[in-house]
Amino acid sequence: MSRPVYLVDDDEAVRRALVLLLNTVGVGVKAFSGPESFLAALERLPPGCLVLDIRMPVISGLKLQEHLLALGIEWPVVVISGHGDIEACRRAFRSGAVDFLSKPVDEQDLIDAIQKAQDMLASAERAAAERAETAVLLASLTAREGEILELIARGFTTKEIAGSLELSPRTVESHRASLGAKLGTTSAAEMTRFWLQAGQAP
Numbered sequence: 001m002s003r004p005v006y007l008v009d010d011d012e013a014v015r016r017a018l019v020l021l022l023n024t025v026g027v028g029v030k031a032f033s034g035p036e037s038f039l040a041a042l043e044r045l046p047p048g049c050l051v052l053d054i055r056m057p058v059i060s061g062l063k064l065q066e067h068l069l070a071l072g073i074e075w076p077v078v079v080i081s082g083h084g085d086i087e088a089c090r091r092a093f094r095s096g097a098v099d100f101l102s103k104p105v106d107e108q109d110l111i112d113a114i115q116k117a118q119d120m121l122a123s124a125e126r127a128a129a130e131r132a133e134t135a136v137l138l139a140s141l142t143a144r145e146g147e148i149l150e151l152i153a154r155g156f157t158t159k160e161i162a163g164s165l166e167l168s169p170r171t172v173e174s175h176r177a178s179l180g181a182k183l184g185t186t187s188a189a190e191m192t193r194f195w196l197q198a199g200q201a202p
Contacts, residue, residue: 003046003047003048003049003118003121003122004028004030004045004048004049005027005028005030005048005049005050005114006038006049006050006051007022007030007031008031008034008051008052008053008056008061008064009032009033009051009052009053009080010033010034010053011053012033014053015031018051018105019031021107021110021111022111025111027111027114030045034056034057034058034059035056035061035063035064035067036058036059039064039067042073047121047125048075049076049077049078049098049114049117049120050068050075050076050077051077051078051080052064052065052077052078052079052080053080054079054080054092055081055083061081062079062088062092062095065079065092065095065096065097066091069096074124076096076098076117076118076120077092077095077096077097077098077117078099078100078101078110078113078114079092079097079099079101080100080101080102080105081101081102081103082102082103082104098113098116098117098120099113099116099117130197134194137182137194138194140182141179141182142178145178145179145182148161148172148175148176148179149179149191149195150195151164151165152176152179152188152191152192152195153191153192153196158172158173158176179191
């Protein structure tokens with residue numbers, strides 16, 4: 001588990017116990033006494049997963065989770081509570097919580113939930129890197145190549161693309177060859193995947 005874990009809980013005894021547990025199994029954890037101190041440090045924190053107590057004064061764990069989403073921060077969250085109820089559980093999961101654990105927290109359940117959260121974060125980071133790489137590749141295309149890529153993604157054949165753009169099939173094939181060289185594939189399915197990854201659904 002290489003990514004940091006941020007524990008936000010106003011109960012000092014719980015914080016100490018969970019920090020000790022997680023350090024014992026090799027998890028790097030930074031503890032905060034409440035959402036206020038966490039938010040104050042947020043700009044300096046690298047992406048990680050959150051372990052949030054649900055009931056805290058001023059700002060609840062659920063409110064913090066929802067606030068982070070509003071900021072566009074989608075770090076995975078494990079919610080813990082000694083006062084959990086069905087509605088709180090629903091709200092947590094609607095906001096993307098990985099798991100909802102009741103206090104006293106089962107040690108293995110917490111470790112498993114954090115592992116799942118870190119796996120999700122790693123997957124999200126890989127996907128973001130792929131999208132960024134795809135965006136760079138698409139930015140290298142000419143306007144005409146971009147038009148042809150869109151039509152390929154829409155399922156058009158070379159003949160249909162030629163008719164749509166009033167080009168000869170040979171010219172379309174030439175543009176497709178250039179697309180293939182820039183994108184590293186001549187597969188229509190792979191070209192469609194590139195288009196979708198860039199968030200430009202046909």
